[in-house]
Amino acid sequence: MDLGLCFDLDGTLGRYAGDFRAFAGLLRGQLMLQACDMNRFYDLLSVELRRDGPVTLERGLAAVLERLDQRVPADLPALAAEAVEAYAEDVRPLPGARELLERLDAAGVPMALLTNGPEDMQRAALAALGFRRCFRVVLVSGDRDVAARKPAPRIFALACTGLQSLPERTVMIGDSPEADVRGALDYGLQAVLVGDAGRAGALGVPAVAGMAELDALLRTRYGV
Numbered sequence: 001m002d003l004g005l006c007f008d009l010d011g012t013l014g015r016y017a018g019d020f021r022a023f024a025g026l027l028r029g030q031l032m033l034q035a036c037d038m039n040r041f042y043d044l045l046s047v048e049l050r051r052d053g054p055v056t057l058e059r060g061l062a063a064v065l066e067r068l069d070q071r072v073p074a075d076l077p078a079l080a081a082e083a084v085e086a087y088a089e090d091v092r093p094l095p096g097a098r099e100l101l102e103r104l105d106a107a108g109v110p111m112a113l114l115t116n117g118p119e120d121m122q123r124a125a126l127a128a129l130g131f132r133r134c135f136r137v138v139l140v141s142g143d144r145d146v147a148a149r150k151p152a153p154r155i156f157a158l159a160c161t162g163l164q165s166l167p168e169r170t171v172m173i174g175d176s177p178e179a180d181v182r183g184a185l186d187y188g189l190q191a192v193l194v195g196d197a198g199r200a201g202a203l204g205v206p207a208v209a210g211m212a213e214l215d216a217l218l219r220t221r222y223g224v
C-alpha cells in the first residue's frame with residue numbers, strides 16, 4: 001500500500017496573520033455586546049469554538065449569546081458569514097507550503113488535511129490559501145461528519161480510510177506535540193513535528209523547522 005500524508009493546517013501550512021482578539025472585538029461590537037466585558041466575551045467564544053462536535057462560527061456566536069442571556073439576532077447568519085470571509089482573508093501560507101504541496105500532489109502522493117476548528121472558518125481558510133485541490137481528504141473537526149478533534153482516534157481513522165492507507169504507512173505532519181504527534185502515534189501512524197526538536201526527541205519522532213526541511217526529510221526518509 002502507498003504512503004499517505006496527513007497535514008495539520010494552522011501553524012503548519014498556514015497561519016492567521018490578523019489579531020484574533022481584535023477579530024473577536026469586532027464581533028462583540030456587531031452583536032451589541034459592549035456591556036459584556038471583552039475578556040469574558042473572548043473566553044466564552046474561545047470555549048465555544050474549541051468544542052467537540054459540530055462547530056461553526058455562527059453556532060459558536062449563538063451559544064455565546066445564549067450564555068449571556070441575549071437574543072440571537074435575525075442577521076446572525078449573514079454577520080457570521082461576513083466574519084468568516086474577513087478571517088480567511090488574513091490567513092497566509094507559511095514559507096514553502098505551497099511549493100511542497102504542489103510537488104507532492106504532482107507526484108501523486110495521497111494527502112489529507114486534518115484541522116481542529118469551526119467548519120466554516122477552516123474551510124474558508126483552506127480555500128483562501130488555495131490548497132484545497134491538493135488534498136484527497138479534508139477533515140475539519142467542527143464538521144458534523146467528523147465531529148472529532150485531534151488527538152481523538154476517530155479523525156486519524158477517517159484519514160486512513162479516506163487515503164486508503166494503513167496507519168503504519170501514514171505520516172502525520174503538524175506543529176502540535178499533543179494533538180498532531182501524540183494523537184497520530186496513539187492511532188499507529190508515524191509523525192513528524194514541525195517545530196521544537198527537543199519535544200520531538202521526547203516523543204521519538206523527527207522534527208523539522210519548516211517546509212524546506214520537511215521536503216528534504218520526505219525525500220530521504222520516505223522516498224516521496
Ligand SMILES: [Mg+2]
Pocket residue numbers: 008009010011012174175176
Ligand atoms: Mg497546528
